[in-house]
Amino acid sequence: MTTGRVWFITGASRGLGRAFAEAALSAGDRVVGAARDLSPLADLAAAHPDDLVLLTLDVTDRAAVQKAVDEAVAAFGRLDVVVNNAGAMLLGMVEEATEEEIRAQFDVNFFGAVWVTQAVVPHLRAQGSGHIMQVTTMGTGGGVASTGFYVASKSALDALGQALAMELAPFGIKVTIVQPGGYGTDLFTLGTTMAEPRSEYGELRARLAEMWGEDAGPDPRTAAPVVMELADLAEPPLRLIVGGASYDMVRQMEEARAAEYRAWEHLSRKAPG
Template sequence: MSKTILITGASKGFGKIWAEAFLKRGDKVIATARNLDTLDDLVRQYGESVFPLKLDVNNREEVFAAVNAGKDHFGRIDVLINNAGYGLFGAIEETTEQQARAQFETNFFGLLWATQAVIPIMREQKGGHIIQLSSVLGVVTFPTLGIYNASKFAVEGLTESLVQEIAPFGIKVSMIEPNAFSTDWGGTSAVHTDPNPLYEKVKGELFASFTPDFFGDPKATSNAVLKLVDSANPPLRLFLGKISYPFVKQNYESRWAEWDAWKQVSDEAHGL
């Protein structure tokens, strides 16, 4: 049975690739973008199976209106993929207030508004699947991406609570945690701080560590996302790419070693 999927940020990158993958197999897609011209090719090829909507996820009223318009158009929303977001590159000291707030407005609050808007619809349907695009950098961190890391850590915390709240309504929740892929995330979509020479060394070391196979092929992710959507028992977290798993495993082993080393101090702090 075909599904109706709402994807935010469907103009390019993962959003566009996944929208086309769903449409190719016969699903219906509510595709949102700030510029509707970027969705013209999908409309030409898939006709009435795609419902394009202009949307700036930073605008809460617009988000609620778009989600309800999508539901009214196709009659239901089976899957929400909160994909809209971008990267902010720069050291924490370099980041302006406006840059930090704008990062959270899109990566966290835009996702929150769409989530809030779709829950009543899925509750009435007695089912649905909310998929948040997090990142491996919502689990572990890179230097000079601190505000981006923070926005994705916020998504992780929100979503862990969300799954406990809405499971009784029959609504499934997942997070997709990609490693780096050759999308526009680090290109024209990205924002860069004004550089401080003091951070040139740490930036250089980070980028020098990226091997040729560090960046995955975004088109290769479609089958994984289709499997996630079709799963009767989807995971809360799904890594995309072969870099994430060893990176996170090594990081968490280091965390456990440190927690173990300080366990006596932690226990004593309980006071009982």
Template sequence: MEISSQVWFVTGASRGLGRAFTEAALAAGHRVVGAARDVEPLEDLVTRHPDRLLALRLDVTDRTAVFDVVAQAVEHFGRLDVVVNNAGALFTGMVEEFSEAEARAQMDVNFFGALWVSQAVMPHLRAGGGGHVLQISSIGALGGFPSTGLYSASKFALEGMSEALAAEGAQFGVKVTIVQPGGYWTDLYTSSTATSPNPVYDPLRAELEKQWAEGSIDSEPKLAAEAVMTLVASDDPPLRLLLGSMVYDVAFDISRRRMDTWASWEEVSRAAEKAVPAPGTQVT
């Protein structure tokens, strides 16, 4: 083993972006713990890299299981260096259509799953003198879009938590990067779960289907993996990294429109604040 070899912990490692991240890390000579609900698709990689890939079954929504699997990973490889919170799910439907169970299920995977992993790995990263946590977010965290509102909500929550985690972990040498991918050819959409449709949204749904029917030009996951390898190799990684021209342009467009709106309402915003002494304080 080379001194530069790292130990990676990747959730959702058996498919899509998670599989690409796992393959890229192995190709670079690193050791990887590939965690997934179904690890069977990782068997070919385990066969090729029996000493450097440990496949562990994990449902990230089970907090106890997350802590147990992270402990197994550290016991097996001795430490953790890079943690990739990639496991995710997509529930589609208009906000009004979501049942409580569906809304909670969306948050359980995309937010709470990443939270449990972040909590479980931090003690080990601190003990090792640092590390790098990659939170795989989405273009959906840039704004809310029709039919993916709860997905966006889960990613907004992930990013808010991750900003705090970055500030908290910095004193221990732990770096955090929020990765915001655009379109990649994964099974996120084909494996998505849809709500029961409310007929009042049929016109909007038809318009969305028309837009989607025009076709999507997405990218190979290996390009995202190459970007992540560059990110991890950086001595000064950013808090946020956009992946793809489309998401890059969308991010700037949304940011400009928000700034324009804030500026146009500046007078109202500033008028809503005027510092006064605390209630009940006697001014002399």
């Protein structure tokens, strides 16, 4: 058995989670992979019988999350890198989404990560180290029509991650908000819920489809080396955009936002505070 780092990765069966698990195992680390459906990981488990532990987990079940984390620590004695990667996508205009769909979106993307974070922190604090990676999205700077609830859930996790980093710094625990672009994962197929469309938004929906095109995005495995290098850093950044094209887009969004603030500074300054 290796003596490298121990990773706990949610949503490990597909996409980015699978890519991170593969990269960690290839580096000689050990991995606890958690997902609702573990069948896609059968080949990886067969190739790494001593270094990969698989746990069936629905991150929206808080009690199940606590049990899984305890089992992960029992399996390898510690946790070094925790990756809150499990996620789902709700596509629909704000008016179209049902209460059930909206709550389900936040249950997975936000509350699921919260439950994992709350479960791992006591273990990381006891060992005086650890690195929590909150996987959000490069789009947390602003929502795009029909992705509003997805981005809102990820933006909430982004904001929480910044507070978490301040809270955990005294205990030697690092936090990084990982903001990937659009990689070719199952998020947009198996992981997507479509709200019932309203005809009033047909024209806008058509424009969005044309804007996005049919490119599935790069292979998730191309993002894994960046996350591996991030895990190696003694002083990792609070936020990291993953993807060159995504970096450029975020810079443009930030510059546009700053320009709008400046344009309306005169009105802002009319109020005290």
